[in-house]
Amino acid sequence: MKRILLVALFVIVGGVLPAHASFDKAMQDYTEGNFAEAYRSFDALAAIGDYSSAFNIGVMYFRGEYVERDPVEAWAWMQLAASQSGAENMTQTAGKIFAKFPPGAQEAAQMRLEELMHSHGKDKLLADLNPVMLSDEECDIERTPLEKEPPRYPRMELKRGRFGRVVLEYSVMPGGHVRDVTVAQSSADSFAKAAGESALSYRYEPAAVAEPTSGVKTAVTFNIAGPVGNKRRLVAELNEWKDKAEAGDPVAQYVYAYRLGVFRSFRKHMKGVDLEYRTANKWYLQAAQQGIPQAQFEIGRNMVMGRGCKADVKNGLKWISAAAVGGIPEAQKYLATSTGAMPEVERREHAIRWLKNAALNGHYFSGLLLAWELVSGPEQASEEELLLAEELVAAEPVDYFDRVRILETKAAVAAAGADFKTAQHLQQQAIDTAERLEWDLRDVNHRHETYLRSEKWSGPYYYDIELEPELQQASVN
Template sequence: MNLKRILIAFLLLPSLELKATFQDATELYDNQSYQQAFTEFEKLAKIGHKSSQFNLGVMYLEGTGVKQDLVKAYAWVKLSDEDANKEVDFLEEIKGYISDKEQLASAEEHFNFLKAKYGTEAIVEKYKPEINDVNITEVNNIKPLKNTNPDYPITAQLKGIEGLVTLNLHVSPSGYPTDIRVEDAVQERYFKRVALKAVRKWMFTPNESDFPHVFKYRMGFQLGSPKRERLVSLKEKAIDGDAKSQYLYGKYGSFGVPYDENGHRPFNSNSWYFEAASNGVVNAQHAVADNLIEGKGCEADPKKGIAWLTIAASAGYEPSMFYLAKLSFDKGNGEQGTEWLTQAFETDDPILSYKLVSYVFDNDIQGINPKTLLKLLQSVLNSGVKNPVRTYYYLARAYELAGNLDEAIDYQEEAIEELEDLGETKIPVEFTSYLSKLKKKVS
């Protein structure tokens, strides 16, 4: 008996790694790691993923990765076929293996039990956002005062390639951008370098009182023609049920959508995120959770949001672990918060690495191994961060924790020099006083 599969498309973001546990489970099955595959399918089946429910039924039928159980085989396959009536013949075949009428009654009873917990109505009630007409906040939360258009790479123009780059950055007291990092990008290999090069020379609204604040800026690279064939193709694949495309269309579907009279783009990502989340894309599970907790484009429902965060975190998604850590600390549960943070520290994502270090220092989280912080910061430097002012400041803090005051002083001086090289004359007191403190410790 063949498992059901989902074909994953990479048409829009070949550089973006999305974690889809259904794909992982299928690969585990193909590699004959049956018990692990069963565990992964079971996780997804319990959040309403129909193909995983079907595959559980097949594995119970064959006794693959789990003890054979015809009752559970029938119940899970029937649940996967809920209201679709596509597996009638297969269900009759399974019934043929069940000769005992009492056992067949048990199979129907178990189906009703599963439907009450993991059927479509139950999953919608437990996990689905209640979409509203409120537009999700635009990505850009800062506007440049002085900017120059980035170069559009010739190769991308000739190939008709369009793209997006989302940047994270700080803004200095006089408006200089620092610690510029690429959060994600469509067609990164074409547009990452030119985006970073351009923004380094921009000026923003001065930020004298909140230098630690992280701003986002999304830069679009669009051609007049062809008109976003890739996005149209992405939407078609999302409608056809491709999980990864559903997430990507939710994330980038507003690209090119005109603004309405209120200055908003009439596009709500939540429906697409929910479909992808139910299909096992952990990035989408995290996005649904964030929107539910914050009430972005849907009614706020922290209980549902935390449920999605827990699902994504259990699949190994470090951003969800970090989110749960912050929620734990906010509720005064430092022990649980530290536990989630420790798991999130395993990330190899430089953007998340920076967020983790920032959170530790900006919230004075105690008991973190400075070697861990130094490792995370090194990954940030290796990622090509531009104007790394605050990165150097955090390195100085980490080296101080490690007891290496000479390195701490060197990096804090680097942070101040980096600001001065940009032309900043209003060096934050936070920086100068910290340098004085370090030097007094040495003397």
């Protein structure tokens, strides 16, 4: 039996929504004996219809790897995979296991299979994972920009006559200023630096929300020829990707959808071009269904936030989890910071696990978040945790421009190591920087007071971000 299971285990059978690269990563964890990570990955992939992963969950139940040995549960997962994929080797393996069950176990196994069909069957997943598309007017979740000062053209690039483009992603705070400015794409480091630093001064209309609005994208172009020539270039570029997307290229489907989202910031210059979120979602979904992890993250995040579709947190997170398994650092960071009402001990363990994955993939922002988690828990950080946090904050920022968060994280790490003088100095620098940017100062002041008392900071980064009463009234008006 063991030999049969091993043969079936290594067969990659396309499910409803293939995720082959992600499956390979899960298989690598399995073959290396990292059963906990492998099980989590198989579970996330099975949730989007990868039935090879579902079968392997059955194998792990049959062998008692990470989970307790349970032949009934094992058969239910294997039979689910066999029935939904049509794979003959899976059917044969499941049949041999089922034949050895006594009548009572067979009945229990059939009942468990029915439960799995209701949650993981092909028709159910296709219904759950397809967002209910809505127009921008029906969603109405965008923050309204009030001020976007254009960046200064890098002198050297201007002399060379070079055209540049940068895609920024950031969060908008309730009060309207932006945080965590990150460069997602750029044509040159000089353009990225100019655009990233400029974005710190962006202002949006205040909103009575309880947390930052994340994943806001803006495209910044550096073009000597002017806006007319730039519009022609952008439209021609979009049409080129659209042709490839319509021909069925999944990578082009993702790129086209992504650029539709980015070019929303040029809507006033691109009248007549369909830049609605639901149009981008259509192409993200097609690419996600063909196993593009980046597209899985984008469609999942849009579902969670209700961008261009009805908000659906549960099923949006399924897509994001699959993207995280596929190694997308942004998806891993998203899971780390989207823990809902999870108990604190579990939340912290969950966050640290995903942030470590993202940081190992070279994601600077995740490394910064990881350092914060390591030192801001209720207990004193261990020597190993403190050492790792110190290494993370010592790294040079890569495509990340929120200097206030960098300074505050360094201050928190210093305080965790009982170096309160350094913590106070760094925190004061953060306060000075926030004042120059005219940002809300409550969070930074709370922490500075803590370090003055020679105490380390314990708790979340966004400790107190509600709008001031007058801003709440202005937002309502």
